[in-house]
Amino acid sequence: MGCRGWRWLALWWIHFFLLWRTTDGQTRYSIPEELKQGSVVGNLAKDLGLGLTEIFDRKLRVASEAGKQYFSVDAGKGELVVNDRIDREALCAQSASCVLPLQVVVEDPLQSHRIEVEIKDINDNSPLFHSKELSLKIAETAAVGTRFPLESAEDSDAGSNSVKSYTLGKNDCFTLKMKEVEDGKAIPELVLDKPLDREKKAVHQLLLTALDGGNPVLSGTTQITITVLDVNDNFPVFDRSTYKISLEENTAKNAFIIKIAATDADEGKNGELEFSFGSRSPSSVLSIFDINHLTGEVHLKGDLDYEKVPSYKIEITAKDKGDPEMESHCRLQVDVIDVNDNTPQIVLTSEPQPVREDAASGTVVALLSARDADTGNNSRVTLRLPRGSPFNLKQSFSNNYALVTSGALDREKVSEYSIEITATDSGSPPLSSKKIIPVRIRDVNDNPPVFTQPSYNVYLKENGVPGSILYSVSAYDEDFGENAKISYSILDSKVQDVSVSSYVYINSDNGSIYSMHSFDYEKLKVFQIQVQAKDQGSPSLSSNATVHVFILDQNDNAPAVIYPSSAVLGSLSHQRMPRSAKAGHLVTKVTAVDADSGHNAWMSYRVAEATDASLFTVSQYTGEVRTKRSVSEQDDSSQRLLIEIKDDGEPVQSSTVTVSILMEDGPHEPILELRQKAAEPSTKTGRITLYLILSLASVSVLSLVTFLILAVKCMKSSRSSGSCCMRRSDCEDYKNPNRNLQIQLNTDGPIKYVEVLGGDMMSQSQSFRSCMSPMSEYSDFTLIKPSSTTDFKEVISVLDASLPDSTWTFESQQKKKTNT
Template identity: 70%
Template sequence: MTKRTVFGRWKCHLFCWFIFFLLWNKTEGQTRYSIPEELNVGSVVGNIAKDLGLKIAELYDRKLRIASETGKQYFSVDLGKGEIIVNERIDRETLCGQNANCLMPVQVIIEDPLQLHRIEVEIQDINDNYPHFQSTSRALKISELTIPGMRFPLESAEDPDVGSNTLKSYTLSKDECFSLKIKDIGDGRKIPELVLEKALDREKKAVHQLLLTALDGGNPVRSGTSQINITVLDINDNNPVFDKALYKINIPENSIKGTTILKVDASDIDEGSNGEIHYSFGEHTAETVRSLFSIDSKTGEIVLNGDLDFETTPTYNIEVSAKDKGTPEMEGHCTVQIDVLDVNDNFPEIVLTSKPNPVREDAPSGTVVALISARDIDSGANGKVTLQTQNGVPFVLKPTFSNDYSLVTKGALDREIFPEYKVEITAFDSGSPSLSSKKTIPVQIFDVNDNPPVFSDRSYKMYVRENNNPGSIIGSVSAVDLDVGENAKISYSILGSKSQDIPLSSYVYINSENGSIFSMHSFDYEKIKVFQIQVQAKDHGSQSMSSNATVHVFILDQNDNAPSVIYPSAVMGSVSHQRMPRSAKPGHLVTKVTAVDADSGHNAWISYRLAEATDASLFSVNLHTGEVRTKRSLSEQDDSSQRLLIEIQDNGEPVQSTTVTVDVLIEDGFNEPISDYSKKTTELNKKSGKITLYLIISLASVSLLCLMTFFILLAKCARSSRGSSSCCIRRSDSGYKNPNRNLQIQLNTDGPIKYVEVLGGDMMSQSQSFGSYLSPMSEFSDFTLVKPSSTTDFTDTLNVLDASLPDSTWTFESQQQKPPNNDWRMPPNQRPGPSGQHRFHTLQQRWTPYEKSRAGPRPEEAGAGAVGGTGPWPNPPHRSRTAPGSDGCSECK
């Protein structure tokens, strides 16, 4: 029956035995488990999580692992269950030999934070080995003259098992001449001896064949056999006898070669060659022993021939035989036990139980950095080791168990000053003389996010030209962080949401990695000139830190706007029509061209020049003001129609320009504007009568309510007009036919600009006047009534105006003056409008004959309005719905 077959049969019994006898205890902070040898891989040793008071989830998070001191990883940890399991086949005989107690020290290492737990696993023997003899047969020669009771030592069987499983007894096959006795030599070893029970008779039986069986104490019992062949001799009937059955000697392991260890002595009472003794090692002495020791065959002296090592083999048991030279040859046996004494010949060894992990620079004092073990294979005081570190480092060694230490911190750490330490550890043993060794452990300091990013400047100025290409780079910001890794990785972002109610994200974009700032669209200097953004540099630490910097972005103006003509307006066409009398003198103001440029600085400086003219000798254009004046007096030969092409240029690079065409009609008798005005009004009334009728019908059909409201307003206006100065003026009851009113018309002329002042008021009330301004080429029968002015009697003039108009009702409508360009930056001498002294009127009322559609440029667009100075107003006038002093309705039709 083979060893594997027997083990298979008892496999189930062994497993049940293991479950029953599995135990653990803690002695001096250690945990011990007991398991039988030869367990299957994956078998459970014990629940380390439960025994150490740990949760299953902590095992993985804290990186629990097993470190073995035997060189092989016999055990591992199932992190999912917290159990220690068998990782490799365990053979107790290989690990512990004949030692009764077989303990395997195992270190349980828990990281984060580092902890060390020592456990011991007791390997219990199972009966997995058979007793066996070195040889399966042995030959003995016994003289027939041997006296009964003589003993012959036989070869001892060997069983690697221990305890009850080791060798227990021997049996001998039945023979009438021989029996078996067991001799105890005192060290637990038992030697079988063959005892002669009765005298041998070679003539009856020359050879005896016996079977020696060795039995162990296991269950079931295992055995081994050896065949003994005995040859009966008839001579030399005395055996050599040693003076001691067991010789013991102690020898230091550093003994030199050639040293005589001891001398064995045997005697033989025979004479002659039968008493001459020859010494030798036993037949089954191992070759390793023969290489270390030798014996003098004549003297019995045992000599050392090699190097002893206590750590390898502390004891040698050598069998010595003494044979005589008789016929037959007789022999005697003894055992020599050589104990090797330990000397301090091994240097202490420093072992990193746990590889040092980087230490956070904010780690408190006492933080465990690494677990270190000291090991010296010498014994006693020679194997006792002490560790220490060098001075000047913020680390100390803290003892935990015997020869086990923790390397811990003992002060503040700063990675920015010392990113790594070289900790030198020295180990001393307690031998004499003491031996030492050194080991350098690198300890890296793990960075902590304790430094914020720092900008190179707290404030940046960046410039970008308007009309830039979207996506072009404006500039960049830069910040540095003294930390490393993710703690030093910086992301840039823009803080704030809006600038001038516009999201900053629509202005610029910042590259989060390198801090480059790009434009999101093309900027327009005329809309925005400067804006500022807050840039934040934020690191990627677990608790991120940040700092801010201000970036001022200035938009640089480019000459991207051509001059825009304000007057004369080209709403009705590309050509402006002006009139002048043929009697005009040199220097007569024909018109004034006014333009503005939306750019700034030099780009907005405007100049005027006469590009083309029907007669260049007749007109001139002021370079700065744009005033068109006559250069000489007109003659009858001059053409009555003159066309001027005026070019307006700015001072930018490249130059932007625009042109305006002015047609000047030279007429005789141009001083009668009222008659011309009436004729043109009549013509326009005829053309637009039908259109106005259609509009009125459409409006009346939209809503009956609107029509009723319209009539109610007319009725209220009519009633209020009887007691007020002016609300609604009709042909039948206009103010200038009311005997209670004093209406006056004053016609004033300033070059081509004509205006009429209508003055009126009750005899007992405050007088009022209305100013009318008409362009020289006006094709519309309208004028503007303005706030009260000085009183002059011009009733006759008003009657002339009334007679020239068609039979229709007059109406007044309020109109607020259009405000000028918000980016008005013209000097006073370049503002549009006619020159001369004019009143600044707050309220304008446009007068339009009833049933006439209004069209054409507004007074401020045509340049013929109540304006002050020489250009439009920087601030628009306040809207007023009624003229001062009036208490009637503000608007009637």
């Protein structure tokens, strides 16, 4: 079996007896280096107490602190396997112990475990000399027993696999011995065993072999060429074989370090010395240190870094200038003292996870660790968070921490935190660094939608176009995403015993409310809409707002004549008056109502056409028709007036009534239109109207009889009087009757209605009194016949719904702008 076969046999043997152990709560495995990819290190799931299903569900993963991912986890078996080639020499050089720390992270809940994998050395490196050939010059006068230090071989392996012995090829003059040095190593020395004779043999060729302690044994060789010199037979001698000095790593450049002293017993050039670094000094030494060739003073010309090289062992050579040259060697050991020149570092072991705003205190957000490349107190790191932060740091082990919540979170106030963690070491002066960890707060549906107003007032003109927008309500939600998406709806309610959805509908996305049809102020003046805003959260939250819709009156109704009653029925109104009437005589009064309200219901009267425009006038505001002058014999006995009634709306609405006036001599009987109309009841009045007609007719007959008796008495007592009264005060009362209309405005929520408590619906020319004008031809009671255009409710509806909630009195006054 060859050397390579023994090597792999040893590797398999070590791997077969793989050891693992748990110490201080940590799991440690031991494996040899150079294992094949996929080799099993240990059953990680079993050692951590995890089931096979938890490996996938909890996302088990391994993070190496060495930077390179040498291991991975077999998700099917829960085994820790080798992921890449492991070269112990590359990782730990010749350190006695080589341990790779690993972080094992599992989620749900987030946990971290520390394991260690010890890398065992195998004998995979042969001893190696720095040079394949060594040249020595030895004077022939060299004494027997003189020792010449040789180059030590280097073996990248550690422990027993490193260099253990040297052998020298067979020769006549030299033997090989080992010299122990302070660091526990042995260096080979060539010992002169017999005197040299340059004349017999000027050059000696020796083979130096280095053997390690592995199994199988590996070796390395170098060729030694010895040139025998003549004459100069004294070597330089150092005052110390080893020099030691300590320097702080922040020592300034060009600083003096030490002076190397040596003497030579020879004289002249054979005693003049030159100092230099050994020929095998590495570039790391030559770039940091410098030696004065004449004085032996050593200076610092580069930067020291304890974290890279904590100690330097420098070989120094002293040569004389004899022929041949004689040289001696000593060692300078420079120990670097650590100073606090490395700031601590904060390393995230796991990325921060979003946190629900209702997360309980102590919820793990992220895992992190602190590191400092310095040593001792300089490497002791403490972490701190800013005051007032709703987070805290919980130390798990060593310099590993968990970032956890420590207070209430509110995404609507702070949606993302930039947590600034400060790491400070214990050096003097202390150094610190900061790391900002972003933590996003995940929204929870904890805020209901909020309307911009608790209630809305909408003023809508009547007779609008169906489908037009009435108003747009708006609500906002402080939550985020689906929790902030709002849909609008109208809660079911009744308007005049009809569902409100028959009147309006709402766009669920933007809150715009649209009409289903046009509105009529005379039928509906105000109604309410309950709008609900609901978010899309789970569970969803909602809030309500009330929309008061006020219908604004438009001038869409013309004045309707309710007196004279004949005009209401569409026929000509006939009136009588004596020829003896003086100026200002009240002929009749035209009374009209307007179904609109406010200014739209303010009416004015004027004579549009007249048989004789100089004889009659009509009051602009009361509608009273009076004589302008006394009637003369030349005036026609039949007069016709066309009276126009206009409202105050925009545009103006108007209607006309024609009054026929018959002038007679002497007393006359009134034309009882009422009885004529009662004989022809409309089919639309119904039985109730018939009963009312009969009652009013009875009262009218009684009033007529009373009037006739009083008229006869008055005519006997005074024929010359233009009016007949039992007392003058009564007549004055007649001319200025007390016409108080008591109307009370009641409210039911935003809906207003009126009650007529008392008063007179008729004109000032009508008075239910026992004293009447002899020229009056009408009863105090007038029947208003229902029609398709006017009824009693329409008369009442002309009152403005916006009047205050109080009881108020209308008093009929001439030339006062009032609709009675």
